[in-house]
Amino acid sequence: MRIELWSIGKAHEAFVKSGIEEFTKRLNHYFKTEWILIPTPKSTGMLSELDLRKKEAALLLAWLQPDDYLVLLDERGKELSSTDLADFLQKKANTGLKKMIFLIGGAYGVDATVQQRAQYTWSLSKLVFPHQLVRLILAEQLYRAGTILKNEKYHHQ
Secondary structure: OEEEEEEEOOOOOHHHHHHHHHHHHHHOOOOEEEEEEEOOOOOOOOOOHHHHHHHHHHHHHHHOOOOOEEEEEEEEEEEOOHHHHHHHHHHHHHOOOOEEEEEEOEOOEOOHHHHHHOOEEEEOOOOOOOHHHHHHHHHHHHHHHHHHHOOOOOOOO
C-alpha cells in the first residue's frame, strides 16, 4: 500500500522540516510514502472562508482518483491510539488497497464536499495544532504504527 500525505499550504517550515523528512524516510521502510504539498489557490485574498474552502475543495477533488482511500485529519474526527492506528493501516493494507491519502486541510478546514468524499475522519487530538506541527505529528505517528506492525522497539506501552 502506498501512502500519500497531502497538505494545503506552504512548504515545510525550517523548524519542522528535518523532523518531517526523517520520519518520512523511516516510514518508507514500511509503506512507500510521499508528501504532496498543495499550494493555496491563487488570488484568494478577497475570498470569504467559505469560498476559499470551496476553491480548495475543487482542487482536491480534481486530484483524487476514484479508488483513492481518503483519510481526513480533523479535530472532530475519531481519535485512535497508536496501536489502533497500526491496526487500521494493516486492515486497509490487507484489503489490497493501493493508495491511502492523509489530508491536512487548509487554514479554515475543508469544504463539506471533501468531508463527504473522505472514507475516514481522524483526529490526532481534541487540541488544535498549527498545520506545520500536524505534518510532523502525522509522519511520526505513521512511522510509529509501522514499527508496531513489525513488532519493533520504537513504541513502548
